[in-house]
Amino acid sequence: MKRPEQILVRFAAAVVLVQVAVTVAFNDIQWTAPVLLFWGVVIAASLCFVAAICLMALAHRNQQAELGFVALFFVSASLLPLVHGITTPGVLYAQNSATAASVFWAVPVGIAAMSPGLLRSHWIGRSIAARWQRWAVAWILIMAAISGTMLVSPNLVPVPEMGSRAAIASAFVFLAATILAAWRHARLAQIAQHNGPLVVAFGYVLVGSSVLVFISGPPYAPHFWLAHALDIGGVFLATIGGVVVYLRTGNSRSVIAPVVAVDPHAALELGLSPLVHEFVADLETKDQITRDHVVRCASLAVELAGSLGLRPSQLRQAGLVGLLHDVGKLRIPDDILKKPGRLSDPEMAVIQTHSAVGFDLLIQSPGLEPLAPLVRSHHERIDGRGYPDELQGDQIPLIARLIAVCDAFDAMTMTRQYREGMPIERAHAILREHAGSQWDEEMVAALILLTSTPGRSVAAAPALGSIGREEGERMGCGCLPVVAELPSPSVALRRKRVVPVGA
Numbered sequence: 165m166k167r168p169e170q171i172l173v174r175f176a177a178a179v180v181l182v183q184v185a186v187t188v189a190f191n192d193i194q195w196t197a198p199v200l201l202f203w204g205v206v207i208a209a210s211l212c213f214v215a216a217i218c219l220m221a222l223a224h225r226n227q228q229a230e231l232g233f234v235a236l237f238f239v240s241a242s243l244l245p246l247v248h249g250i251t252t253p254g255v256l257y258a259q260n261s262a263t264a265a266s267v268f269w270a271v272p273v274g275i276a277a278m279s280p281g282l283l284r285s286h287w288i289g290r291s292i293a294a295r296w297q298r299w300a301v302a303w304i305l306i307m308a309a310i311s312g313t314m315l316v317s318p319n320l321v322p323v324p325e326m327g328s329r330a331a332i333a334s335a336f337v338f339l340a341a342t343i344l345a346a347w348r349h350a351r352l353a354q355i356a357q358h359n360g361p362l363v364v365a366f367g368y369v370l371v372g373s374s375v376l377v378f379i380s381g382p383p384y385a386p387h388f389w390l391a392h393a394l395d396i397g398g399v400f401l402a403t404i405g406g407v408v409v410y411l412r413t414g415n416s417r418s419v420i421a422p423v424v425a426v427d428p429h430a431a432l433e434l435g436l437s438p439l440v441h442e443f444v445a446d447l448e449t450k451d452q453i454t455r456d457h458v459v460r461c462a463s464l465a466v467e468l469a470g471s472l473g474l475r476p477s478q479l480r481q482a483g484l485v486g487l488l489h490d491v492g493k494l495r496i497p498d499d500i501l502k503k504p505g506r507l508s509d510p511e512m513a514v515i516q517t518h519s520a521v522g523f524d525l526l527i528q529s530p531g532l533e534p535l536a537p538l539v540r541s542h543h544e545r546i547d548g549r550g551y552p553d554e555l556q557g558d559q560i561p562l563i564a565r566l567i568a569v570c571d572a573f574d575a576m577t578m579t580r581q582y583r584e585g586m587p588i589e590r591a592h593a594i595l596r597e598h599a600g601s602q603w604d605e606e607m608v609a610a611l612i613l614l615t616s617t618p619g620r621s622v623a624a625a626p627a628l629g630s631i632g633r634e635e636g637e638r639m640g641c642g643c644l645p646v647v648a649e650l651p652s653p654s655v656a657l658r659r660k661r662v663v664p665v666g667a
Contacts, residue, residue: 168353168362169476176343176369179394183376187387196384198254201392205249208396212242215403220300229296230430233281234364236300237345238403240274240307241371245395247311251318260318264378266311267395268323268331271338271375273310275345277303282345287617324378331378342372352431354476355483361431363401370398428466429628432483436631437531440484443491444632451501454493455632457574462486463628464570464615468607471614472566481563485538487631489567492522492539519543520552542567547601565604569595569611572603588615 216238223231247266253259280299283289292299314321324331346365353361377391448455465486469479493501496518500511507515523540526532541555541564548556560568576591592612599608 168350168359168365169347171359171362172346172350172365172369175366176346176373179369179373180339180376183373183387183390183394184379186390187376187380187385190386191380193386194382194384195386195389198252201384202249202252202255205245205252205392205396209242209246209249212396212399212403213239213246216242216399219403220304223300224297229293230281232296232300233278233293234402236277236303237274238367238371238399239304240270240277241395241399242403243307243311244270244273247314250315257318261323262314262318262321264326265321265323266314267391268334268375268378269310269321270395271342271372273307274371275338275341277307278345282348326378326382327380335375335378338375339372342368346372351476352428355428355431355480357480367398367400367402370394370401372398374398428470428479428483429463432462432466432480433628433631436484439529439532440487441632444487446494447491448632450494451498453580454490454501457578458487458490459628459631460574460578461489461567461570462631464574464611465567468566468570468611468614469563472606472610478563481535481538482566483628484532485535485542485563485567486570487628488522488526488532488535489539489542489571490518490522491525492518492520494525495521516543516551537561538564538567540564542571544568545602546604550602560604565607569603569607573611573615592616 216235219235220232220239223229223235244266248263251257251260251262251266253263257263280289280292280296310321324334346368349361349365349368353359353365371394374391374395377388380387382388444455444458447458462483463486465482466479469482474482493515496515500507500514503511519540519542523536526536526539538561540552541560544550544553544555544560544564546557546560546565548554550560573591573595576594577585577588579585592615595603595608595612599605
């Protein structure tokens with residue numbers, strides 16, 4: 165199966181090439197039909213606007229900022245084109261600039277409206293996302309004001325002349341911006357191992373490519389009609405299609421999760437198999453502290469992998485290994501795992517078997533076998549003094565080195581049954597002191613930079629907090645088929661006796 169990014173690139177290239185080819189080959193042909201344009205655009209844009217508002221309502225009901233930002237883009241991509249249809253010259257209006265201006269400004273206004281969703285890693289984006297309903301209302305009012313202004317004064321809003329240098333440059337800038345947004349969704353489809361986010365990616369490409377109508381005149385040429393079809397088709401994919409599925413299934417999560425996952429954590433959670441949820445649920449039954457630790461580690465690992473510029477497949481690996489790196493502790497006796505004081509040397513030796521036990525458990529779990537060596541190696545050290553295999557340097561897999569740093573940072577900063585968590589600054593000092601011997605220097609530097617963000621709290625609720633719990637299982641299982649053959653982690657543990665590996 166091709167990677168989602170490859171699918172997106174080919175799709176975007178095909179759409180743009182078709183648009184340019186039609187523009188060049190049939191520029192002298194015209195089919196002037198203002199009444200058809202009026203009714204076709206008004207009806208289609210109205211349906212698209214209603215669908216976008218429905219998605220916005222779903223976002224409000226489910227408290228999903230991500231869906232709200234996506235819906236805002238498509239509100240713009242339908243409301244302003246509605247003005248385009250209403251102001252068609254020769255029906256209700258004479259010749260005017262609003263017909264072109266409404267289409268020209270729809271994409272940049274939509275990008276501005278959804279920009280906080282693309283800037284969630286920045287404090288400004290996070291701040292707006294926390295108040296996304298107010299932001300959405302404000303932008304809908306702005307779009308309504310722009311639309312009303314165009315209808316009342318159809319020659320007030322400026323627009324570059326079709327075919328001019330300004331129009332051509334602007335068209336390609338707007339197209340590039342929408343392709344960047346689409347690229348983000350394609351990467352998330354790769355992380356999620358689910359093609360749902362490609363629906364939104366294709367929608368962005370279609371809407372963005374419609375602005376290429378401004379690279380050449382005149383109106384009513386074949387490329388003019390094609391641009392309208394692309395815009396309507398793009399909005400339809402991301403809005404009407406989603407609403408139809410919602411009405412058929414009655415399950416908003418089964419629609420929203422695959423279509424609008426716009427951050428790596430949401431994409432990772434979307435792609436989790438029921439078996440992963442069950443492993444985490446078993447950890448919660450075994451020891452709440454361990455369960456919360458792996459969830460925080462997974463969340464931090466995804467962030468760290470993203471900050472290092474790793475590939476989507478590696479982001480997914482980092483999140484999965486973060487969730488499963490301590491799964492071997494399911495076999496550790498409770499009196500050792502939950503001991504309130506320091507462990508004796510024999511007890512420590514038992515604890516250190518958990519990475520090898522985790523390997524043994526995952527190697528027999530369908531779909532999770534590739535993660536087993538990474539789980540096994542997360543306690544190896546750069547200087548070769550780690551366990552269980554005494555690997556050193558680059559012998560330790562990249563993701564295992566990443567998880568080792570996240571594991572240590574969370575263990576140091578969070579309160580355990582035997583000690584209080586230390587301040588972030590103290591944890592940073594310890595990481596620096598042992599970088600290059602215990603931990604990978606690049607990973608340590610990246611983690612310190614990531615966790616030095618002002619206002620960051622180690623006690624904040626992790627982005628993956630629902631995994632392994634009833635709500636998390638519904639979210640995961642609602643998007644992916646349940647494979648009946650998958651063994652229960654607890655059953656797998658009973659079936660196979662794991663031989664401890666010494667420290």
